[in-house]
Amino acid sequence: MTDPADARAKRLRRESSGFLIGSALFGVGAVPAHATAAGPLGSALTFFVGSLFFTLGGFIQFALSGRRPPRGRWRSADAADWWSALIQFMGTVLFNVSTVTVLVAAVPATPGTFSGWRPDVWGSAAFLVSSILAMVAANRRHELWDPLARTWHGTILNMLGSIAFAFSAVGAFVVPATGAVLSEFWANGGTFVGAICFFVAALLARRFIPQDAPAR
Known part of the structure; x- marks a missing residue:
């Protein structure tokens, strides 16, 4: 029979590995030299x-x-932790949508x-919202069923990374009058710093x- 603590530790390692690889690829992708070398x-x-x-x-x-909201007080630390995880997951899905849209457009594209x-x-x-809720949960981590x-x-x-991503999103705003992004520096730099x-x-x-993480 699988030990619950060992099983949870393995899932935590997979979680961190997902963020490690994902952030590394975003960091590399934000480097202009990579875009030039890799092509569209x-x-x-x-x-x-x-x-x-x-x-x-x-x-x-x-x-x-936990896949359902915690029972009891909605302002509890567990509720902040749950909503933080859910909103972050939704944010990653939104990144899936935007990146696959660009990937499809890149197939027939040329560098110019x-x-x-x-x-x-x-x-x-x-x-950013997820990070704010995570701060609430961390500030009251002694109340969490899993500290x-x-x-x-x-x-x-993660909060600093989310702020950097927010700056990158603002920098990537396309100015209607010119058709150019507001700031190429912040668009790439914010993504790179956030990824780091x-x-x-x-x-x-x-x-x-x-190794002996408490079972959920």
């Missing part, structure tokens, strides 16, 4: 595959939080006619996963 299709594929790993990590985190993937404003907004669900180093890094924050958070989470 390769660049779009990098972000699409990265979004799939983000969704894998988000789904596992949501599943570990393709601008590449741009940060998704709705997915970025979902990440290991939220750590301060991971929560702060998520990567480090996932790396620390994987490092500190206890």
Whole structure:
């Protein structure tokens, strides 16, 4: 019979691995040199595959939080943790939609006619809301039925990453008068910085996963 603690530890490692790989691919994809070297299709594929790993990590985190809202007080730490996981998972799905849309458009494109993937404003907004709720849960982690669900180093890094993604979404806004993005620097730089924050958070989470994690 599988030990519940061991099974949960394995799922936590898969969760962190999903965020590790996803954030690494987003970080690489945000580097202009990669877009030039990989071409339209390769660049779009990098972000699409990265979004799939983000969704894998988000789904596992949501599943570990319980697939139904916690009973009792809606303002409890467990409720904040559950809603944070759900909204983050929804954000990753939105990134799936935006990256696959760009991937399809990249198939017939040429380097001179393709601008590449741009940060998704709705997915970025979902990440930011999720991070705010995660801060609430971390601030009251002693109330969580699983105190290991939220750590301060991971929560702060994810918040910084979400803020960076928000800046990237603003920078990627297309100015109607010119048809150009508001800031190429922030569009790429925000994505890169956010990806680094998520990567480090996932790396620390994987490092500190206890072998005797309490079963949910």
